[in-house]
Amino acid sequence: MLPLRSVLLVTLVASTAFASNERNKLSVRAILLSEHPGDATHRVYVKGQVVTTLRFEKPVDPLKTKLIGWEGRLEPLAVVRNKVLLEPLHDLDDDEAIPVVVSLVDGTEVPFLLRPPGHNEWSWTDQQIDVFKNHESNAAMHAALLEALKKNDALIEENQRYRKEENSEDHALAALLATGAVVQTPFRVVDRFSGEDGDTKIDAQVLQGKGKVAVVFKLKNVASEQPWSMKSVRLVTLDKGRERAVATRSTVREIAPGGSGVLAFVVDGGAFVDDGKLTSLLLEVYRHDGMRQAYVQLDPALIAR
Structure with a gap:
């Protein structure tokens, strides 16, 4: 059995520490206006203290x-020639929606609805939206082509990742651990931790295997209304912050209030090697709103034979 202090679990829901890429993904996208009266109002996804430009x-x-109905929730609206600048003072609540009506000098009125980003990992914050009325203009056609290519590239990347994960031993092990089938894996539990922040209860296990380390989080969402979901996970070397690969599996995509779920992570022993020397790793879990929910410091002694 490893010493109890070989790893460290800390729950940090109040933490504002973000990974460099952990704020909601900023996005530039295009909107082609339709003259059909039944089309829904376009939504604009905004975040507190982030400027969104309608162009x-x-x-x-x-x-x-x-x-x-924006008073107290946004900075005063600003218009610069063909651009409208929007900046919420703080994040909008999940049920908030603020209407915006943009009038062009030719008399065209374009309605929008400001909404907060979703809680899913694919949610984004709009950094800029290019709005086109003339679908046949060169700029509109170019924007539509770029949008189509971007979606196609994302699908290709996602399919490649799924195929890679299907053949990954670490992902298969993480799936078994997430379902509680520890006896079907080479891992054994070497440490246990627990924590609570008022909205989430966490029971954690650190497991040791042949040249691999695993961490399993059992989470219970005790919030009254807010569902819980994992936005991302990050594994880095403790000294230099270098990214490392980690296999991830979960039993549910989203944990409803009162519900429970399991997250399992498997780290290959090679991740502990940095510049030819063994180093500690930091496994960080970020929840739906970008806050760091928990982190585990993994000591290289976990892979010692």
């Missing part, structure tokens, strides 16, 4: 462009 082909009329 149009023609100049915007600042006197007729307005936010509705």
Whole structure:
């Protein structure tokens, strides 16, 4: 049995420490306006203290462009020629929706609805939205082509990742651990921890295997309304912050209030080697809102034979 202090678990829901890429993904996208009256109002996903720009082909009329019911939640709306700048003072609540009506100098009115980003890992914050009324303009066609290529590249990347994971021993082991089938794996439990922050209860296990280390989180969402989901996981060397691969599996995509779920992570022993020397690793779990929910420091003694 390893010494109890060979690993360290800390729950940090109040922490504002973000990985460099852990704020909601900033996105530039295009919107092609439709003249069909039944089309839904376009949604704009905004985040507190992040500027979102609506960019149009023609100049915007600042006197007729307005936010509705925005007081105390956004900075005053700003119009710069063909651009509208929006900046929430803080994150919008899940049920908040703020209407915006943009009027162009040619009399065209375009309605939008400001919404907070979702809690899923594929959610984003709009950094810029290019709005096109003339679908046949060169700029509109170019934007539509880039959007299609971006979606295609994302699908290709996702399919390649799924195929790689299907053949990955570490992902297979993580799947077994997530379902509780520890006896079917080469791992044994060497440490246990638990923590609670008011919204989430966590029971954690650190497991040791042949040249591999695993961490299993059993989570219970005790929040009254907010579902819990993992936004991302990050494994880095403790000294130099170098990214390392980690296999991840979970029993559920989202944990409803009152519900429970399991996250399992498997780390290959090679991840502990940095510049030819063994080093400690830091496994960080970020929840739906980008906050760091928990971290585990893994000592290289875990892979010692």
